[in-house]
Amino acid sequence: xxxxxxxxxxxxRAITLAQAAAAGGEVPVGAVVVLDGAxxxxxxxxxxxxxxxxxxxxxxxxxxxxxxxxNYRLPGATLYVTLEPCTMCAAAIANARIARVVYGASDPKGxxxxxxxxxxxxxTCHHHPEVVSGLQADISSDMLRSFFxxxxx
Numbered sequence: 001x002x003x004x005x006x007x008x009x010x011x012x013r014a015i016t017l018a019q020a021a022a023a024g025g026e027v028p029v030g031a032v033v034v035l036d037g038a039x040x041x042x043x044x045x046x047x048x049x050x051x052x053x054x055x056x057x058x059x060x061x062x063x064x065x066x067x068x069x070x071n072y073r074l075p076g077a078t079l080y081v082t083l084e085p086c087t088m089c090a091a092a093i094a095n096a097r098i099a100r101v102v103y104g105a106s107d108p109k110g111x112x113x114x115x116x117x118x119x120x121x122x123x124t125c126h127h128h129p130e131v132v133s134g135l136q137a138d139i140s141s142d143m144l145r146s147f148f149x150x151x152x153x
Contacts, residue, residue, distance in 0.1 A: 007102055010034055010080040011136045014104075017044040017057065018082045018143060024049060028143045031057035031081040033065035033074065033098070040077070041065025057081060058089040062096050073097045082140040084111030084133065090119035094127040102132040104140030 010032050017030025021044030033041040043060030047053050058081050066072050078100040079093060084107040093101060101113065112119040113131055120128045 006034075006037065007080070007132070007135055010039070010078070011082070011102065011104060013039070013042065014057075014080045014082050015136065015139055015143070017042055018140070021045040021057065022143065022147050028147050029057040029081065029083045031061035031079060033061045033077050033079050035065070035069070035074065035077045040068045040074075054088065056086065056089050058085055059092050062092050062098070066096065075099060078102060080135075082136075083107055083144065084113050084115060086110045087112040087117055087119055093129060094120065094125055097127050098129050100130040100132070102135050104135055104137045105144060106133065106137070 014030040014032045018028040021030060022028035026045040026048055029045040031043055032039055041061040041064030043057050043064060045057045046055040046060060058079060061079065065074055065077065074096045077098050079098050080102045082104045084103050084105065085093060085101065090112045106115060108115050114133055119125055120131065
């Protein structure tokens with residue numbers, strides 16, 4: 001499987017996790033951590049279910065991956081996430097030393113990678129992962145729009 005096919009397959013899994021989060025009443029965001037082609041951590045958003053404002057999909061997937069690896073660092077890993085990470089999640093990505101971040105939809109209000117504070121570009125950020133944006137952005141964006149439209153009714 002070439003890189004683009006692998007990226008799409010892993011993002012498909014993140015989308016499935018986001019759909020499951022939405023079914024549970026959470027904002028539909030899913031994340032998958034992959035190392036050497038294998039999934040080592042995955043999660044959907046769960047702040048409401050866990051009564052934990054830090055229970056974003058990225059943080060939960062990183063925690064699961066670190067536990068699986070027995071290490072607080074994940075060098076060489078790729079994080080796939082359906083929505084541009086916020087500042088908290090970008091900090092977790094940097095602290096875990098994740099090599100690559102692939103995300104779907106941009107988040108002009110809350111994103112911190114290519115929107116907002118551009119966390120990885122700050123001089124105080126000691127790790128700068130490769131960033132790929134826009135993979136299956138239309139699916140992720142549609143899912144978020146539908147979720148919030150239904151909540152406003």
